[in-house]
Amino acid sequence: MRAEPSQMGQGTEDRDLPVLVVDLDGTLLRSDMLHETFWDVIGREPRSLPAIAASLFKGRAALKAFLAERTRILPATLPYEPRVIARLEAWRAAGGRTALVTASDARLAERIAEHLGLFDEVHGTEGATNLKGAEKARFLAGRYGRAGHVYMGDSAADLPVWAGAAGAISVNASGAVRARLEAEAKGGEVEHLPRDPGRGAAIWRALRPHQWAKNALVFVPMIADLAFDLPTVLAALVAFVALSLAASAGYVLNDLLDLADDRSHPRKRMRPFASGALPASLGSFLFPALLVAGLAVAMVQSGLLLGVVALYFAATMAYSVRLKRHSIVDICMLATLFTLRIVAGGVAIGVELSVWLLAVSMFLFFSLAAIKRLAELADVQAAGRAVSRRGYRVEDRSLLSQMAVASGYLAVLVLALYIDEPVVQEKFGAPWMLWGVCPLLLFWISRMVLVAGRGEMHDDPLVWALETRTSRKVMGLIAVFVVLAVVL
Structure with a gap:
């Protein structure tokens, strides 16, 4: 009974x-x-x-x-x-x-x-x-x-x-x-x-779908090439889905490897695996399933895209297992992972990526990675600790701030030089409108460094940017200038 x-x-x-x-x-x-x-x-x-x-x-x-x-x-x-x-x-x-x-x-x-x-x-x-x-x-x-x-x-x-x-x-x-x-x-x-009835919601949170916004970088080559026909858009969408699945596999893997650290973190202890909302055994099966699905979607487009997605996940795994524990190396790896998203977009639509575009990407994403570590150090200081999980010390905040500003400003400089290139002058109807992007980026980068240095950035810089009204306005204005450069 x-x-x-x-x-x-x-x-x-x-x-x-x-x-x-x-x-x-x-x-x-x-x-x-x-x-x-x-x-x-x-x-x-x-x-x-x-x-x-x-x-x-x-x-x-x-x-x-x-x-x-x-x-x-x-x-x-x-x-x-x-x-x-x-x-x-x-x-x-x-x-x-x-x-x-x-x-x-x-x-x-x-x-x-x-x-x-x-x-x-x-x-x-x-x-x-x-x-x-x-x-x-x-x-x-x-x-x-x-x-x-x-x-x-x-x-x-x-x-x-x-x-x-x-x-x-x-x-x-x-x-x-x-x-x-x-x-x-x-x-x-x-x-x-x-x-608990919320297991489905916990699995969804473990995939971190809000982080998929970063994979919108696959559309950058399409925008840079001004190619908006249906086959090109569909190819970019395939790359987006493949990278999103592979990224979620990486996030699950990272959570499993970071269980002990996350459980001692004031916010990350609430992540599904760290909190016990999901058992580690489920994660052990979830991450390979997501990876296989991502690789299968990439293979639908091309073997070359499959290779880039596999390289992206391998780099993510190397970062999660070892490289994230090495100061400065971890920032370089984060910048590389962001740039690989743009590479995947170029491979998916079959265009050769400009050296200028890759240079802007590396400098900009190095800056964002440095801002991410700067924000984490603010949390470390608030928790009364001297060293972060990545090996950075509280006294490194000044150096990280300088790295973020210098690299971000270099990205804007490279973009400014690129705008004056003949290919840009020929491709865009009103290329001079692109100059409006430069001061907006300078403001955006400077503000993020300021906020992170004050300890007021409590998430990944890109996620924070999407959730902050001022940043959304800046990104909206950037989009307006790019659209005007194309249609005028």
Whole structure:
């Protein structure tokens, strides 16, 4: 039968309660320790990937032991399920005993149990035995007997465990798992702690669709070439979709690699994977799916575009795994990633990119990357720390400000020289209107440096620009000058 949430485990102290056995992954923890430890180790030691693969060939228990030995995850930073914590506290208050029994490595389980202080017993995977599914069911039957324990789990792997327990509590289980549990309950009490309804919205946030605005750079070659026929527009749109999917794959990957850092950040700790709104296991499957989809879309257009999108993702991965931790190198890589978007647009529509356009792009995007780091240092200072996650120190703010201004102004200078080129004079009806773009860019760059230096920029510079009224007005005026240069 099914019990209401208030019925199961709410007895008095004189009631002979069975042991409340709680699973870790997906139940007590709103994530999965196998995936958490994998991304933690890969993020710090990318060269360990072959050794991780070798340990997997020895079995999942060996893999878990290998990762447990190398992880630096702190139990205090993990995303716990508050409803399970509350149930454990209530059970112990009623005089019952509790046990953490998990397929995760026993050493990790013991650290988590020690941190929480809510368990009388802790059992996890040791040696060659993976304490999961039927193996866990046999262990619990031998230790407690059917009438001796109530089990809290979350997945189909827990069905044989629930079958051998006096009571079953599902936590964030899928509808299919809940239905099977109800059907196989065999008269035992069943309770469901349902999944949060916002998982779909959390997945959407993990893709960071607002960041897709950066991929509008693929349309720059089309605008520069004044090619607005339908095939050209469709080709650019294909590049936009392909890059957006690949970019989202990169964002998911970056979030997985940055879990520990994000959880200590005042704002980034609310990201879906860091907060536990999405488990790391979902991210492990989501990012390759997005990447494959992006590459497939690019292949529809051309093999050359496929190569550029693949290069973009490889550069994103190199940045996420290693290069973002190296001062100045990280800024250069960010500028390169922005420029690759313009390259993708040129490849998609089949035009040769101007050296002038590439030069403006590199200088401008280097400036924006420096502004991004400048804004982050303001957060670091506000948090009372001396060093950022990227290795910059608070005292580097002056240098970053100078780099941002110098590079941004160089981009405007190159643009001014480009406007005077014969090809521009021939292509545009009123090329002199393009001179109006230069002072607007000078103002825009200067204002962003000023705002970031004051600690008032709380997002990526481009995202901040799209959300700020003054910046939107500047971009609108730039668009007006470009349109007038074409139509007059």
